[in-house]
Amino acid sequence: MITIALSKGRIFEETLPLLAAAGVVPAEAPESSRKLIIGTNRDDVRLIIVRASDVPTYVQYGAADLGVAGRDVLIEHGGAGLYQPLDLEIAKCRLMVAVQNGFDYQGAVQQGARLRVATKYTDQAREHFAAKGVHVDLIKLYGSMELAPLVGLADAIVDLVSTGGTLKANDLVAVEHIRDISSRLIVNQAALKLKEEQIQPMIDAFAGAIGH
């Protein structure tokens, strides 16, 4: 049995064509069924639906053999115990620094003062500002980061930006690009070794579907 961990929404939708290339069609849609374990047309493949940030954890401990996780999530997780052989080039977005419109970000950064940064991605934010030589106080938030600069909780935020619509609606501007994000196929290390005959064809099918 091969278990694939996916998160609802964009990643699930954009993984469907890749699964189809591997001959796997889910029996139900997660949005409508509310089931957390979803069967497929293949007896030996099932899907589990977990939170995006939990996908690497499920795969690391072998609760799932394969998974699809954003690079943002993988960097925060650290990647221990995982193989990440493919960039699936889906669920693309950018990790950016954003501030309230009118805030003098370049000035604040050059001054040498400590910057208050609200983010869900503390590891990447810490590394980004350390590389710039800027001291920051990180405030870990789990959602609605855009609010933090507006209510004076933080000077800047580090967040994923895909269309920029949310930033604009909240009078924020992106001031710095940290990295491009897309989703990776991740594989449990022991699973690849023990179930190579089942897993390798699936990796090859995914690779074929994205043109690698």
Next chain:
Amino acid sequence: MRNWILPENISDVLPREARQIEAMRRGILDLFGRYGYELVMPPLVEYVESLFVNDDPALDLKTFKLVDELTGRQMGLRADITPQVARIDAHILNRQGVTRLCYTGSVVNTRPDGILSTREPRQIGAELYGCADIAADVEVIELMFESLALAGLGQVRLDIGHIGLFHALADAAGLNGEARDEVFLALQQKDLPTLRSATARLDPAIAQGLTALPTLYGNVDVIGRARASLPALPAVVAALDALAQLGDALAARGIAIRFDLAEVRSSDYHTGLVFAAYAPGFANAVARGGRYDSVGEKFGRSRPATGFSLDLREMTRLPFPAAKPAILAPAGEAPGLLAAIRALRAAGETVVVDLGVDPAEAGCDRRLVGGQGDWRVEALA
């Protein structure tokens, strides 16, 4: 305050697991003995300088440290016994010929290897010094297989890699510092996208070799594919020859192996062949080992070295037979009672004297009854 709570990832070993660990420990040490491996018992703490071989930041980070009040020097609680045994071979025993040593004991880690891992693994392992030939690796791998079989793991998958491949390619490309670390990490995670971008500016032949490594895993034809896709540097050719030779030698012993040429994961002190055993139901390797030829250098004498180790506590997840039922005996000095108990114990029975035990809790299924010098064993209702 709940003062009986243990720290994170630290746990007691309770009777069932303890019995299993002890049975495996004895069985495996006896096995080592039959191969001529001598048991050594290095100390729990020693100066940090001798606990780490070469520059091993990962092991350094894993080691608990304290200050020796006698000397003011920094000591560490061992996080791995292998470097200690290498120190014994290099500097204490000073033998000229091949030396075979084995060990077992607890090691302590500052950080668990994973959320579910213990910070106090019970390491058992065997090391062979003074032989650079593949024959030494073959013996160690054979021993690893037999140890796992003793623990109840008959079906394991053996993966073999060679760290020399990465080092040869990285040296040829002049990779240093952070750039080298980035490529190393990407290889460890078979992270092809990162590997491609990290090697984009290197010599094309080397870059192609480095990006080919993660795809070079599988059965014996990997060696042929590797010869075609890796640049024919002397160190690369030597590593591939060693892998092929090891594969043949193990095949002759009926041990099936897989090659994984991006396997660069074991400890930082490994220098050549590395191997790891995987088993169904275990999310991590169940046993690991490899060559670490340069380790003794730090202790004044560089010797070829190879060895393996495993964590006995991991093995307690395997099924293990229940303890042999015991016999409940009355307390006191009734005529003939002490002799009857002694005879039963001499015959290998467990006899529990009834000082108020619950027979079920004490695992008793029979009891000693009678009197006046006439004692017999009957089933407990």
